Amino acid sequence: xxxxxxxxxxxxxxxxxxxxxxxxxxxxxxxxxxxxxxxxxxxxxxxxxxxxxxxxxxxxxxxxxxxxxxxxxxxxxxxxxxxxxxxxxxxxxxxxxxxxxxxxxxxxxxxxxxxxxxxxxxxxxxxxxxxxxxxxxxxxxxxxxxxxxxxxxxxxxxxxxxxxxxxxxxxxxxxxxxxxxxxxxxxxxxxxxxxxxxxxxxxxxxxxxxxxxxxxxxxxxxxxxxxxxxxxxxxxxxxxxxxxxxxxxxxxxxxxxxxxxxxxxxxxxxxxxxxxxxxxxxxxxxxxxxxxxxxxxxxxxxxxxxxxxxxxxxxxxxxxxxxxxxxxxxxxxxxxxxxxxxxxxxxxxxxxxxxxxxxxxxxxxxxxxxxxxxxxxxxxxxxxxxxxxxxxxxxxxxxxxxxxxxxxxxxxxxxxxxxxxxxxxxxxx
Amino acid sequence: xxxxxxxxxxxxxxxxxxxxxxxxxxxxxxxxxxxxxxxxxxxxxxxxxxxxxxxxxxxxxxxxxxxxxxxxxxxxxxxxxxxxxxxxxxxxxxxxxxxxxxxxxxxxxxxxxxxxxxxxxxxxxxxxxxxxxxxxxxxxxxxxxxxxxxxxxxxxxxxxxxxxxxxxxxxxxxxxxxxxxxxxxxxxxxxxxxxxxxxxxxxxxxxxxxxxxxxxxxxxxxxxxxxxxxxxxxxxxxxxxxxxxxxxxxxxxxxxxxxxxxxxxxxxxxxxxxxxxxxxxxxxxxxxxx
Numbered sequence: 001x002x003x004x005x006x007x008x009x010x011x012x013x014x015x016x017x018x019x020x021x022x023x024x025x026x027x028x029x030x031x032x033x034x035x036x037x038x039x040x041x042x043x044x045x046x047x048x049x050x051x052x053x054x055x056x057x058x059x060x061x062x063x064x065x066x067x068x069x070x071x072x073x074x075x076x077x078x079x080x081x082x083x084x085x086x087x088x089x090x091x092x093x094x095x096x097x098x099x100x101x102x103x104x105x106x107x108x109x110x111x112x113x114x115x116x117x118x119x120x121x122x123x124x125x126x127x128x129x130x131x132x133x134x135x136x137x138x139x140x141x142x143x144x145x146x147x148x149x150x151x152x153x154x155x156x157x158x159x160x161x162x163x164x165x166x167x168x169x170x171x172x173x174x175x176x177x178x179x180x181x182x183x184x185x186x187x188x189x190x191x192x193x194x195x196x197x198x199x200x201x202x203x204x205x206x207x208x209x210x211x212x213x214x215x216x217x218x219x220x221x222x223x224x225x226x227x228x229x230x231x232x233x234x235x236x237x238x239x240x241x242x243x244x245x246x247x248x249x250x251x252x253x254x255x256x257x258x259x260x261x262x263x264x265x266x267x268x269x270x271x272x273x274x275x276x277x278x279x280x281x282x283x284x285x286x287x288x289x290x291x292x293x294x295x296x297x298x299x300x301x302x303x304x305x306x307x308x309x310x311x312x313x314x315x316x317x318x319x320x321x322x323x324x325x326x327x328x329x330x331x332x333x334x335x336x337x338x339x340x341x342x343x344x345x346x347x348x349x350x351x352x353x354x355x356x357x358x359x360x361x362x363x364x365x366x367x368x369x370x371x372x373x374x375x376x377x378x379x380x381x382x383x384x385x386x387x388x389x390x391x392x393x394x395x396x397x398x399x400x401x402x403x404x405x406x407x408x409x410x411x412x413x414x415x416x417x418x419x420x421x422x423x424x425x426x427x428x429x
Numbered sequence: 430x431x432x433x434x435x436x437x438x439x440x441x442x443x444x445x446x447x448x449x450x451x452x453x454x455x456x457x458x459x460x461x462x463x464x465x466x467x468x469x470x471x472x473x474x475x476x477x478x479x480x481x482x483x484x485x486x487x488x489x490x491x492x493x494x495x496x497x498x499x500x501x502x503x504x505x506x507x508x509x510x511x512x513x514x515x516x517x518x519x520x521x522x523x524x525x526x527x528x529x530x531x532x533x534x535x536x537x538x539x540x541x542x543x544x545x546x547x548x549x550x551x552x553x554x555x556x557x558x559x560x561x562x563x564x565x566x567x568x569x570x571x572x573x574x575x576x577x578x579x580x581x582x583x584x585x586x587x588x589x590x591x592x593x594x595x596x597x598x599x600x601x602x603x604x605x606x607x608x609x610x611x612x613x614x615x616x617x618x619x620x621x622x623x624x625x626x627x628x629x630x631x632x633x634x635x636x637x638x639x640x641x642x643x644x645x646x647x648x649x650x651x652x653x654x655x656x657x658x659x660x661x662x663x664x665x666x667x668x669x670x671x672x673x674x675x676x677x678x679x680x681x682x683x684x685x686x687x688x689x690x691x692x693x694x695x696x697x698x699x700x701x702x703x704x705x706x707x708x709x710x711x712x713x714x715x716x717x718x719x
């Protein structure tokens with residue numbers, strides 16, 4: 001995925017600000033999983049001798065997607081705090097290190113190469129907030145046998161034979177498309193317009209929707225914009241001229257605001273607009289005038305909705321929210337929502353859970369454990385969003401992406417996140 | 430026509446940046462690479478004034494003008510003056526220090542206001558109107574009109590007044606200007622103050638169009654530079670035309686070609702102008718002794 005990729009992943013995550021399970025069965029290193037318990041004390045001592053567990057996050061801290069980066073890192077820090085308070089990963093305290101790759105693959109590669117060549121031991125890594133960056137980094141991390149987990153959503157990254165140590169913690173682009181196809185069929189639409197960012201993720205989204213809609217006899221007309229664009233009126237005018245039945249908006253970060261603003265300035269409200277998960281990551285209702293969002297619907301995960309009882313029942317989610325507030329991340333919660341924090345949160349919870357089962361922090365060993373993850377026995381795992389009826393981290397040797405139930409998605413009027421980071425549709429500025 | 434209005438309004442933003450570049454260039458011969466950041470800072474001043482302090486639009490404009498002017502003068506005092514005092518005017522290191530200022534402003538802005546876009550109230554409520562066959566925002570019309578007025582005024586000032594001619598002389602040959610009694614240091618400081626004030630006075634108009642976002646400067650800087658390269662560095666009229674041409678060409682290309690072509694077209698224009706008229710469409714010819 002390109003930069004947007006993260007979106008999806010994140011988006012997915014976003015969506016999901018969901019319930020989780022807590023560690024009724026696992027959670028802390030001592031209570032997680034049962035694998036490898038035989039020589040656990042010896043192993044723990046050996047692991048502790050390795051020093052802190054270094055987790056590297058490479059992402060865009062100063063560009064258009066910095067909002068999401070900050071939320072993901074907040075999620076990582078929350079998880080690290082929880083895990084460290086319980087003794088760390090097999091006795092190793094997690095130390096989070098960050099690189100500002102500005103979503104530029106070349107910069108990301110240079111920064112990682114510098115760290116590796118300087119002797120920095122990296123135990124695990126979040127390899128970029130976009131699919132393009134992830135694609136650039138994975139050959140290096142694979143060569144150095146570094147475990148990587150991130151939310152970028154390009155299906156090409158789900159390639160265990162090529163990238164055996166890489167895992168996705170958010171759904172792929174393809175998993176977010178069927179709900180719209182179903183909606184389009186039910187409405188009897190014949191032509192759908194798509195506006196998207198001209199990057200790897202945007203292109204994957206565009207081709208994904210185009211192919212899926214074509215299979216059911218619906219044609220598409222598309223237009224892309226550059227990251228630096230401040231006005232999408234030309235692209236939207238081009239799409240409007242084709243008289244589509246609906247408009248799909250796939251936009252990541254600040255450009256999504258410009259798409260909505262341009263649509264409003266054109267007065268193009270007669271055609272319903274649908275923001276995909278990536279677009280829904282931006283709290284539009286909090287930023288643009290309510291009138292701009294007329295006849296606009298945002299794709300959301302029901303797990304992120306404040307009205308979903310699971311959101312208030314899930315102990316892991318509630319703990320994450322509570323920790324976020326205590327650690328000063330309230331602005332992220334109400335801004336981008338708990339779902340985006342969950343992207344980072346889930347990464348470390350997953351690694352911790354798998355490391356305990358593997359009784360090792362060695363990257364390839366933990367990767368093997370992830371492929372054969374023994375699922376928690378209780379109703380809620382130590383991670384959030386991907387559990388039960390909503391999906392799960394059911395990795396296999398041929399699939400390193402999570403599973404997501406299609407019924408998990410809904411199109412809702414744009415809204416704002418409440419203080420807990422859960423979406424309340426229909427509310428805005 | 431809606432696309433044309435879109436191109437003109439975005440082009441007006443490029444014009445504004447080109448104007449700021451040229452004000453400093455004309456008075457001191459230096460290029461302030463941080464000017465797009467000053468325009469961005471202006472939008473945050475508008476946010477502070479309107480949303481935090483609750484000031485009316487007029488007061489927010491004055492607040493922005495004063496605040497950004499002060500910051501611009503501070504930039505000159507900290508990043509330019511020490512270099513010129515040590516190495517003389519037109520020192521190349523000044524280019525680097527203004528880039529440094531730009532990076533600092535980007536970082537500080539993100540640190541203070543975060544990465545989330547901040548809305549700025551529209552200075553002319555009422556939404557859009559139909560004009561000449563297209564839809565255009567009332568605020569966009571104001572932006573376009575104000576930029577034209579400021580650009581033309583500065584052009585006339587630089588060509589018809591003693592102060593303007595003095596600044597031209599200082600930019601062309603600092604030593605000769607000083608020998609004729611021109612206070613070049615005061616001119617340089619004044620240029621930064623004026624350019625900063627312009628960026629600040631446009632705070633509400635620009636912010637209502639773009640929102641206050643920490644990435645705004647990146648979007649404006651490159652095309653602002655293209656605008657003065659096309660129009661002619663040192664020519665306010667050229668910068669004005671270069672900005673509108675850039676915005677229009679980009680918008681029309683976005684409307685009628687696929688995604689990859691707009692930048693290609695604009696930069697092809699840019700190269701064509703540089704190759705055929707190195708000083709830009711409105712840049713003056715340079716006399717050379719042979």
